[in-house]
Amino acid sequence: VSTQSTGSVVLSNHQTLGFLSRASDSDGGYQVEGKEETVASDREVLTPNHTITIAVLTDISSSLYATTGYENLAAARLAIEDINANKSFLPGYHFDMLFKDDGCDMEVGLKALTNAYDNGENKKISAVIGISCSVVCELAGYLCAADQWNIPVVSHSCSSDDLSKTDKYPTFARLSLSVFKYTNSIIAICKEFEWHKVGLMVNNIDWYVKTAGKMKELMTDIEKNRMYKIDVVLEKFYFDDDDAEGSYDESSDTYKLLVEQLNRMKQKVRVIIIVGYARDIIFVLKTARKQGMMNGHFAFITQEFIQADLNKEDKDLIQSIEGVLDLEPLLDKSDRNYISFSERVRKIVDEKQYPKTGKDVANLVAAQMYDAVWLYAKALKAAVDSNYGIEDGERLVESMTGNEWTGMSGEISIDDAGDRLGNVQIMNIQNGDFKQVGTWWMRRTPNESLSLSNENIAWPGAPEDYPAACGRQYELCQTTSDAIAKITLMALVCMAFLFGLLVRLYLYNRTNK
Numbered sequence: 001v002s003t004q005s006t007g008s009v010v011l012s013n014h015q016t017l018g019f020l021s022r023a024s025d026s027d028g029g030y031q032v033e034g035k036e037e038t039v040a041s042d043r044e045v046l047t048p049n050h051t052i053t054i055a056v057l058t059d060i061s062s063s064l065y066a067t068t069g070y071e072n073l074a075a076a077r078l079a080i081e082d083i084n085a086n087k088s089f090l091p092g093y094h095f096d097m098l099f100k101d102d103g104c105d106m107e108v109g110l111k112a113l114t115n116a117y118d119n120g121e122n123k124k125i126s127a128v129i130g131i132s133c134s135v136v137c138e139l140a141g142y143l144c145a146a147d148q149w150n151i152p153v154v155s156h157s158c159s160s161d162d163l164s165k166t167d168k169y170p171t172f173a174r175l176s177l178s179v180f181k182y183t184n185s186i187i188a189i190c191k192e193f194e195w196h197k198v199g200l201m202v203n204n205i206d207w208y209v210k211t212a213g214k215m216k217e218l219m220t221d222i223e224k225n226r227m228y229k230i231d232v233v234l235e236k237f238y239f240d241d242d243d244a245e246g247s248y249d250e251s252s253d254t255y256k257l258l259v260e261q262l263n264r265m266k267q268k269v270r271v272i273i274i275v276g277y278a279r280d281i282i283f284v285l286k287t288a289r290k291q292g293m294m295n296g297h298f299a300f301i302t303q304e305f306i307q308a309d310l311n312k313e314d315k316d317l318i319q320s321i322e323g324v325l326d327l328e329p330l331l332d333k334s335d336r337n338y339i340s341f342s343e344r345v346r347k348i349v350d351e352k353q354y355p356k357t358g359k360d361v362a363n364l365v366a367a368q369m370y371d372a373v374w375l376y377a378k379a380l381k382a383a384v385d386s387n388y389g390i391e392d393g394e395r396l397v398e399s400m401t402g403n404e405w406t407g408m409s410g411e412i413s414i415d416d417a418g419d420r421l422g423n424v425q426i427m428n429i430q431n432g433d434f435k436q437v438g439t440w441w442m443r444r445t446p447n448e449s450l451s452l453s454n455e456n457i458a459w460p461g462a463p464e465d466y467p468a469a470c471g472r473q474y475e476l477c478q479t480t481s482d483a484i485a486k487i488t489l490m491a492l493v494c495m496a497f498l499f500g501l502l503v504r505l506y507l508y509n510r511t512n513k
Contacts, residue, residue: 053096054080054376055116055125057140058156058369059104059132063279068309068363069132070354072156073099074345075366075408076129079373090381095373098123102136109136113143126391127152127376130369134160134207141169144393151393154376156369159304160207161214164417171393173400173418175368175375175409179208179275182303182327183215185424185440186273188450189301189325190219190230193466197231197476199269201261201284203276204236212236212275233268235261239280247283258287266293268476270467273301278308282317289320296461300324306427306434307365309357318432323460329368330423330439331410333361341367341408364409371407375400375414430458 056076060069080095098119100112109131116125128144128151131137137158144153153172155163161180163169190198198219202212216232218224240247240254247254262284265272272288274281281302288294305326312318332338342362349356357363379399383390390396403414413421426438438452459466470476 049092049094051094051096051123052126052380053098053123054127054129054373055113056097056099056373057102057109057112057116057128057130057132057136058099060101061108062104068307068357068365069101070352071345071349071357071363071366072130072132072369074348074352074354075362075369076373077348078341078344079370079377083373083377090377090384093380093384095377096123097129098125102130102132104133104136106135106139109133109139112136113140117143117149125151126380127154127393127396129154129372129376130157131155132157134158134163135205137163137172137174138169138207141172144171146170146394149393150391152376152379152396154372156372157365161211162207164419166417169418171397173375173397173414175372175407175412175420176365177304177329177420177422177424179211179303180214180218181419181421182424183218184442185327185426185450186215186301187219187225187228187230188440189426189452190271191228192450192452192454193299195271195299196229197269197271197470198233199265199272200232200234201265201272201274201276202234202236203280204238205276208275209236215273215275233265235265237261237276237280237284239276239283248286255287258284259291262288262291262293266291270297270470270476271299271301275303278305281305282308282320285320285324286316289316294320294322294460296459296463297467298460299467300460302326304328304364305429307363309359310432312432321429322431323458323462324429325437325457326427326429326434327424327440328364328427329410329420330425331364331367338362338367338408341370367407367409371409371412374407375403375412378403378405426452428457 056073058069058072058076060073076097076099080097083089083095098116098121100116102109102112113128113136116128119125128140131140131153137153137155138160140153141163143149144151151171153169155172155174155176157176158174159176159179161178163172163174164178164180190196200212200216202208212234216234219230219232222229237258238254240252246252249255274284276284285300288298288300300323302324303326305321305324306328310317310321333342339361342360345362345366346356348354376396379396380390382399383396388395397418400414400418401416403412405412411422415421421442423442424440425436426440427434428437429435435456437456438450441449441451454466457466
């Protein structure tokens with residue numbers, strides 16, 4: 001690997017990636033102080049007493065995750081502190097980090113990645129840890145592949161299903177669940193409430209649309225669902241990234257289109273699954289409330305909405321999200337280890353004077369960031385213990401398969417695609433707080449997989465019973481028995497008409513004789 005004075009990065013296959021001028025770090029000047037050491041550029045097998053530098057990326061600048069991003073950064077620092085403090089874990093190795101803001105944006109993320117790789121500090125990065133959004137993860141997965149930089153990427157947050165393709169992203173692993181992996185838990189909930197018809201509202205971002213298509217395919221597959229039939233109505237909505245506030249303007253095309261889509265949904269379904277970022281979920285729910293859909297007749301399901309930094313003073317927001325069912329990886333935040341972890345993260349946030357989230361404990365994604373650093377460290381240790389080169393990114397990621405331990409983000413198991421397998425907790429939003437009302441267990445049989453406290457669920461509009469997928473009067477669905485009844489009724493009407501016609505004909509003939 002070499003660099004040119006223009007700031008462009010020459011990849012290992014001699015392709016040049018653009019001409020990017022070296023930009024200053026956008027982390028406000030925060031950088032871990034670590035041992036600096038000049039590293040030879042031929043990527044030799046490292047020897048003890050060597051610094052391992054990882055590039056940590058998270059979003060601290062966009063409207064999506066800026067506040068929680070600082071918490072994630074603090075969690076990465078904490079993981080490095082703990083690894084370095086454990087002298088028996090990787091004796092002779094010292095972890096250091098470079099931080100870059102990925103902005104949850106492709107252009108910002110590209111600059112972050114290339115500036116980390118070509119950092120001008122003689123720090124050769126051995127891995128990329130973190131990354132807030134899938135558009136940047138997909139880019140990192142390409143750049144860090146075996147035929148390019150060949151270093152591991154371990155994400156704490158990315159959820160695109162496309163990232164599970166090992167032929168496309170052979171050096172990628174993650175501690176977050178992909179959106180698609182929530183599908184079976186959604187199917188289990190549909191069975192519990194006898195919902196045979198649902199709507200999928202998905203942000204029109206390419207990877208979200210692809211994932212929603214796969215979700216629909218699985219949900220409508222009767223064989224895979226043990227003969228349980230679910231009809232899925234899919235709508236792709238838009239959110240104006242360049243004018244977030246303008247999206248709520250009732251005269252804007254973005255808002256008008258969403259209203260049309262919700263009105264179409266109202267005519268077909270009573271259960272709506274929203275797939276998108278937290279800001280997208282809020283946009284749909286606030287608009288749905290204005291359309292009178294929080295009247296006790298509708299149910300809404302989201303994934304990892306709990307990550308959102310919600311303003312409880314915003315009454316419109318709190319009323320719009322009331323009763324939503326949110327799915328997230330199972331994590332006991334009352335566990336004393338997690339409370340201790342949260343306190344240590346908050347201490348770093350205070351010391352570095354980072355912005356605070358206002359929540360009582362550290363967010364789930366911060367815990368996943370901590371575990372992402374540890375997953376890479378475990379793979380590194382396996383390489384050292386097995387005496388093979390630790391600079392083969394693809395081999396390091398392959399060695400992550402089968403890793404199982406209880407981390408700060410709960411039980412962890414990595415499959416052969418580098419994906420996390422995990423149980424799901426079902427949260428219910430009540431007065432702006434997320435209350436656990438159920439669990440879906442990935443590793444149990446289908447008959448035992450769902451545990452749900454129906455009596456503790458507060459539904460939107462506070463109805464006495466859960467929303468019916470076909471409407472209170474089953475007006476949206478037609479079951480087989482309904483169809484038979486209608487056909488029978490029509491047949492009886494026809495027979496009565498014919499009988500009346502025959503009687504009249506008989507009487508007419510008799511009168512005219």
